[in-house]
Amino acid sequence: MNARNETTDKPMRRQYVKFSVYEIDPAWRRLDPSTRESGKDELCRIVQGFSSRLFVKSYSLIGMRGDADFLLWQIADRLEDIRDLSATVYGSRMGAYLHMPHSFLAMTRRSIYVSPDDPHASRLIITPTAAKYLFVYPFVKTRAWYKLSKDTRQAMMDDHIAIGRKYPSVKLNTTYSYGLDDQEFVVAFETDEPSDFLDLVMELREAEASSYTERDTPIFTCIAMELREALDSLGATVDKLERLPRSVNGHGDEWVRVLSTAEVPDGASKVVYLHGDQIAVFNIDGKVYAVSNRCPHANGPISDGKIDGTVVTCPLHNSRFDLISGEPLQGPANKPLTRYQVKVEDSLIFIASAYGASDPERTLPAESR
Ligand code: FES
Structure with missing residues (x-):
């Protein structure tokens, strides 16, 4: 069952x-x-x-x-x-x-x-x-x-x-x-x-x-x-040939297009994958948030959590997190959710690597419109 x-x-x-x-x-x-x-x-x-x-x-x-x-x-x-x-x-x-x-x-x-x-x-x-x-x-x-x-x-x-x-x-x-x-x-x-x-x-x-x-x-x-x-590593690599064009942010991290805004409408969430990480993307009132899909308590799937304002509740043991800061508002989790850099351009959602703990941009969600 x-x-x-x-x-x-x-x-x-x-x-x-x-x-x-x-x-x-x-x-x-x-x-x-x-x-x-x-x-x-x-x-x-x-x-x-x-x-x-x-x-x-x-x-x-x-x-x-x-x-x-x-x-x-x-x-x-x-x-x-x-x-x-x-x-x-x-x-x-x-x-x-x-x-x-x-x-x-x-x-x-x-x-x-x-x-x-x-x-x-x-x-x-x-x-x-x-x-x-x-x-x-x-x-x-x-x-x-x-x-x-x-x-x-x-x-x-x-x-x-x-x-x-x-x-x-x-x-x-x-x-x-x-x-x-x-x-x-x-x-x-x-x-x-x-x-x-x-x-x-x-x-x-x-x-x-x-x-x-x-x-x-x-x-x-x-x-x-x-x-x-x-x-x-399969062999016969040619180092000098041109690689895929890259779009990078101010820190040199690559922006990767993961979704269109139509795929994650207002109030919805979606899981995407970047460099081996599972990332939960939320659209709340036209603002896009990207956080780790692994609850820091015991890996609960955050994308399946209930949303209330900008607070998400982990479906496994009910830890609550603020999506803006990633901080836990209620245990048992006692560590923040990892947040990812996100931007929206031409109705496309791009994600780059996770914010560092002291990154000043940490509190800025991306507008989805
Ligand atoms: S796994 Fe999220 S609260 Fe336990």
């Missing part, structure tokens, strides 16, 4: 999660430099063009495995958005040289082994971190596991969860594939410390639940980087 949003009593949204592992045909490296560069530019533009429809985070696997060059981690509300991105990538100039030797589709779901009151159970909305490394693999339990009583499984999972909490530098994202894809789960671990992940996996092998693992390979070791950089 779907969990419910405490402030609106509507079912909480669940997300589709897709890991697409691409490999490039070596013939692409023999193309002339300008063809390769324009193909990379086009692919970056395609992925950026989907920023209002799905989250895409890119990773390089060059040198990590023989059958994989880069990975796109996609998070969407609709399967069609994942399909459309894939189709557009394959229709591009570079797409003619790409194939996908590995692909994992899954959905978010509340864990049945974690109490609903535990913030770690709130995994309906995936919120990737800025971690440098991602370790991904499909996971299948033995059928004998499902014959065990719920209490027996719970006891084993309690041990499993306790081991995981000994490694706070490693964040686990578990998603569910039953009936959607070949595996039962896709697990994605984010960390800045591969050695911590290695130690965690070694310790988990000794836990009793491990004897009920049917399959947990292939494993992908991925290095986070901007898509352009990941494509450059």
Whole structure:
């Protein structure tokens, strides 16, 4: 059964999660430099063009495995958005040289082994971190596991969860594939410390639940980087060719067009993605605000929160935040929401990087008209 949003009593949204592992045909490296560069530019533009429809985070696997060059981690509300991105990538100039030797589709779901009151159970909305490394693999339990009583499984999972909490530098994202894809789960671990992940996996092998693992390979070791950089690492980079035209603000940060004002009308909110961050965009009385979509308390989806004036209430545990300053007005959150620079030009909404804590522009929303 779907969990419910405490402030609106509507079912909480669940997300589709897709890991697409691409490999490039070596013939692409023999193309002339300008063809390769324009193909990379086009692919970056395609992925950026989907920023209002799905989250895409890119990773390089060059040198990590023989059958994989880069990975796109996609998070969407609709399967069609994942399909459309894939189709557009394959229709591009570079797409003619790409194939996908590995692909994992899954959905978010509340864990049945974690109490609903535990913030770690709130995994309906995936919120990737800025971690440098991602370790991904499909996971299948033995059928004998499902014959065990719920209490027996719970006891084993309690041990499993306790081991995981000994490694706070490693964040686990578990998603569910039953009936959607070949595996039962896709697990994605984010960390800045591969050695911590290695130690965690070694310790988990000794836990009793491990004897009920049917399959947990292939494993992908991925290095986070901007898509352009990941494509450059495919080889044959030409440094001196002209790159995409850039529009920058006074601090040299790039403005990225994320939405038209028609896509986020008065009183509405929308999630967009910028450099790996999930950003909630609100239009309140013609003024546009952009804040992190991750509540600083326990990652609640701020875009789903109730709005009252310029105050948003987190749907998970009811922390209230002022969208103008980002400051918490009511706990349990005790840290501010990250705010992003936003401007509106010709009915288009642009976002640049987050404001620093002492930035004097911090209190200025953008007019949407
Ligand atoms: S996640 Fe707990 S108040 Fe937002």
